Amino acid sequence: MSLIRTDLALEAQEIAAEAGALEGVTSEQSKLGDVTVTKVKVLDSRGEKALGKPMGSYVTVEAPGLGEAEDESYDRALDILAHELEAMLAPLGDGLVLVAGLGNAAMTPDAFGPRCVKSVLVTRHIAGELTKITGLEGLRAVAAIAPGVLGQTGVETGEIIKSLVENIRPAAVIVIDALASRRATRLGNTIQLADTGIIPGSGIGNSRFAINRESLGVPVISVGVPTVVDAATLTVDVLQNAGMPPKPEQEEKIRAAIEPGGISMFVTPRLIDLIVEHAARLTGLAINKALHPGVSVEDMERLVS
């Protein structure tokens, strides 16, 4: 099996397909201008084993990169992202939604979740007041939290969210987290939605308390953007792209050379601050659009500040 590490179902599917026939997984792709949408479904335990991901739907929106962004494609990516998220939320009714931003706000590549939460329009406590200001009936109740990571709190992030869920009883939870990708070109411009929840840190090698319907007792939608690449994965991937694919035993040697003590090393681009900021803003706006389809983007930007 490949040593390539990724949190993206899209990439896991690619890798599994390279290795041979793939059962228990479907995948379809569509293009709208320069935005690509890929829907991967893990149908059964064969698919789970092949992709290393739980059964469910994974929707990936690939927007143009930070540097290449033009106005129209940014707006298109925002629309598509909001539309796909709205579709995932639709079956869950219009009750309270809790948005939880995972990660450490003080570590840039890990700060995607907390920064995204800053752009989310929080309404649970002022739904009536906002309706007055915006003139819009029935804004959805939204709560948000960025609880910090285990090293900051001493408590598993999932435990903190679970505690709050038991108390405020949302109809659904949206968890936002930074992911690992196999490809540096995806960092900051690929957004993955999934109806399977999330296992924090799973992409970076230390699995823990799951945040999903099973653990929280309510539906959980995850939204993630890759901000790091595993260094061994980067090396292997570059070799493949350069037409020099390593053999399995060479992959082992590569990983051992990078991770002397078995500790994974993740790398991130030099412009990571810009990349995280850009992705957090786009994702935050898309979440707002999906949760309050009646409010315009301009009004939203004014309300969020």
Place this chain on the structure above:
Amino acid sequence: MSLIRTDLALEAQEIAAEAGALEGVTSEQSKLGDVTVTKVKVLDSRGEKALGKPMGSYVTVEAPGLGEAEDESYDRALDILAHELEAMLAPLGDGLVLVAGLGNAAMTPDAFGPRCVKSVLVTRHIAGELTKITGLEGLRAVAAIAPGVLGQTGVETGEIIKSLVENIRPAAVIVIDALASRRATRLGNTIQLADTGIIPGSGIGNSRFAINRESLGVPVISVGVPTVVDAATLTVDVLQNAGMPPKPEQEEKIRAAIEPGGISMFVTPRLIDLIVEHAARLTGLAINKALHPGVSVEDMERLVS
């Protein structure tokens, strides 16, 4: 009754005493070098009414100001503060303590709680590992959270803390918050400990969900440092210090002139960023010292980073 607003029992007691004989309250003061410790006890409902504060003990440590700080008095203030906090914690056993930093990390005068939490040594998840590093047996389990304010989360801060308390069942909670003082000279250098918990925002005029033994079901110690002064209070206080005390109806006029729509205005010194940073570091170190009396300040600084 006076229009002076303050969160400090010490000042509430001063104000009540100026107004006449005071029953149901005791107060004693001691000096160690340039550090003053004042202990105010609210004994019964007469005291509660006179001071506008719930029954309990309030200990105020007045350290030398930021500008005047010399090494010895900083160390003395740290020792005294840790000692007083340890004394409040002693009857509560040596079980898990949850430290909760209230306030909005993005608003400097309100960021005292969250910044203080950054200096707190969190051990719940790594007590064993730390014991190995430090060679010290029996480090106390400590968890910490800075949940953000109602406007950021849509959930009362007290509700978030209560949810977590129900889940991790600490032996005690320490809540940290920025306070309002009547005197600008106290900002950043007066620390109040109380065994009565806290009502967030009470000092700044909007009482809400209490965070105390009654609401959380476990003992709650509050630690607060004033970072703002109510503008009307500042004016009245200056007039008194200048030997021109306003009459009650003049106070009303003053408040009306400052608060046209009845909205309180709070002011803070220009150097508020430095003041908050300094106070948060001192308080964080004192909390660590009180919770882990066996660990030296040097080791603590290394562990906290």
Place this chain on the structure above:
Amino acid sequence: MSLIRTDLALEAQEIAAEAGALEGVTSEQSKLGDVTVTKVKVLDSRGEKALGKPMGSYVTVEAPGLGEAEDESYDRALDILAHELEAMLAPLGDGLVLVAGLGNAAMTPDAFGPRCVKSVLVTRHIAGELTKITGLEGLRAVAAIAPGVLGQTGVETGEIIKSLVENIRPAAVIVIDALASRRATRLGNTIQLADTGIIPGSGIGNSRFAINRESLGVPVISVGVPTVVDAATLTVDVLQNAGMPPKPEQEEKIRAAIEPGGISMFVTPRLIDLIVEHAARLTGLAINKALHPGVSVEDMERLVS
């Protein structure tokens, strides 16, 4: 003479006018919706003495406050501000402009200048490239610097700017700084333009190296927004508004009560972080609009961010 401290010519004129007939000063006011524009001209040495400000033009734009802001009045304030600044720049030709943000980026009330500079479109090094992107001919060359304060650099801010001016030879300099106002209600929403340059720290009581045409050898336009009020001034002003104006000897007592060691105390609202952010963005956009009148606000926002 009054003890009221202010950096705003508008307020200095008010105060002087209260004290009696005013010579050597003209003043006119106009209103556009809820935006007020006041133009004060100091004509000669009588005016200089009366206002404590050098000869020249002072244009003050009063926008609606942060809380009250609605879209149209924000846009109107932005248009007016840009228009007034453009009028001041017009006689200076279309050569290189150096924008200098004064103040300490790490102290919120003092950070207005540096934050404003972040919103300024810098083009000196890429004028050609930007013209290609925007399709607009002849974008003006703009350079920008936020040199930090004397305590950070060991060098007077004016000296650093002067050094750079001698090297890059701009046609004009725009200096941006945080000011002191007599009135808390003006903080963050009153913008003063002046063709007289600036004396850093003059509003807060420590005059130093001037930054003006005389010292730099090129025309200097200053842009300032009040973010602090002197505490003694606040007290006196409140008493006047409350119909209890202090007599001169009472003012002395008030100042002495606030400033025991003769050190001024400045206060700032609790929401200072928001106020500075809001004002810096508005001012930055207005500067861009004035410097590049051919570029739309939307294009500007895309280019800056």
Place this chain on the structure above:
Amino acid sequence: MSLIRTDLALEAQEIAAEAGALEGVTSEQSKLGDVTVTKVKVLDSRGEKALGKPMGSYVTVEAPGLGEAEDESYDRALDILAHELEAMLAPLGDGLVLVAGLGNAAMTPDAFGPRCVKSVLVTRHIAGELTKITGLEGLRAVAAIAPGVLGQTGVETGEIIKSLVENIRPAAVIVIDALASRRATRLGNTIQLADTGIIPGSGIGNSRFAINRESLGVPVISVGVPTVVDAATLTVDVLQNAGMPPKPEQEEKIRAAIEPGGISMFVTPRLIDLIVEHAARLTGLAINKALHPGVSVEDMERLVS
């Protein structure tokens, strides 16, 4: 010639030595506990050509990594670094020193210079006052600036520094910058001192205005810490460490696979925020120690805040 990119003379020497006999370069290494000091001298044009670095002395101090740091080795690294820097400064007399932090404070991997400057004790404006506080005669005059990068200012960093040098006439300049290394294990814990000045951005592929004795007219000492690795270099290096060295034409393919448009990609570890913070503090303290050998580290920490 190798495609490996590095700013460290130590690594350039390694690479050149691998390729064959090396003339015009001397190198010696010593170990003090777990701190390694390597001194590379580029003696003539043969050495310049072999290493791609100007003639002069390069001293590299390799401290233990962030994670492995123990108190004694941190203190040892600090002492050695200060000692080596003091030795470079000694021939330059005890006049004013200007410390210049290069890089963009808003981009974490590039923020090493500006953050380092924050830890530098600035005394030019208060030498007398500090002498009074510390009781130490003859503190050296130090000025400091973090001018920002070309994209922020529109002016080459070297031009800004040159302007200031012409104005304040320091006896020497210390420039601080983030570097590129060939090895991820060096990031944040290898400090290079050189008496040759610096060419900003040279390590990351875009050479520009040099900052050296020739351009500034005064001696320039550079202090750099690697915070990024070129992605192609990382790949090649991993292959070599894994015992699979690529042939020259394979290196070309690897670089082409990573840099489709010829644009370099640099990577940095996930914990880059911590790494930069740690390195900036260590380096700042060492600079202070070297500039003011009479002041203790404790006093220094108090003075710097």
